[in-house]
Amino acid sequence: xEGKLTDVLVASGLTRMSARVLACLCTTHSGGLTAADxxxxxxxxxxxxxxAVGELEAMNLIGxxxxxxxxxxxxxxxxxxxxxxxxxxxxxxxxxxEVARQSAEALGxxxxxxxxxxxxSEFFEQVGRETIAAAQRYRHILTR
Numbered sequence: 001x002e003g004k005l006t007d008v009l010v011a012s013g014l015t016r017m018s019a020r021v022l023a024c025l026c027t028t029h030s031g032g033l034t035a036a037d038x039x040x041x042x043x044x045x046x047x048x049x050x051x052a053v054g055e056l057e058a059m060n061l062i063g064x065x066x067x068x069x070x071x072x073x074x075x076x077x078x079x080x081x082x083x084x085x086x087x088x089x090x091x092x093x094x095x096x097x098e099v100a101r102q103s104a105e106a107l108g109x110x111x112x113x114x115x116x117x118x119x120x121s122e123f124f125e126q127v128g129r130e131t132i133a134a135a136q137r138y139r140h141i142l143t144r
């Protein structure tokens with residue numbers, strides 16, 4: 001099961017190690033593991049885990065909490081990661097829309113390239129808006 005999830009996450013754009021770490025965290029009952037736990041479970045080097053968790057944290061796909069009993073950080077996933085992931089995707093779409101809008105203006109909307117960029121801008125703006133609306137509409141599923 002973890003392997004299939006890893007493959008899907010890689011296909012979505014994650015590096016293989018980041019996908020393995022995320023899949024491991026998602027499929028553990030506690031939803032959180034230390035770096036040492038991840039090293040043992042995935043049988044990889046601490047440096048590999050460090051790089052992967054850095055990437056996942058930068059994308060807001062995992063969180064970090066302090067395990068005071070063991071004096072170590074635990075990397076955690078919660079149900080909100082999917083909501084945050086969709087919001088990040090929507091922001092990416094909005095960024096593309098803005099650059100395309102600026103390009104359309106610079107090229108002139110009446111030119112073939114400008115018209116293409118204008119359509120691209122409108123498309124990504126709409127997709128971004130719909131993504132946010134869908135994420136908000138179905139967020140309750142993650143918290144039941």
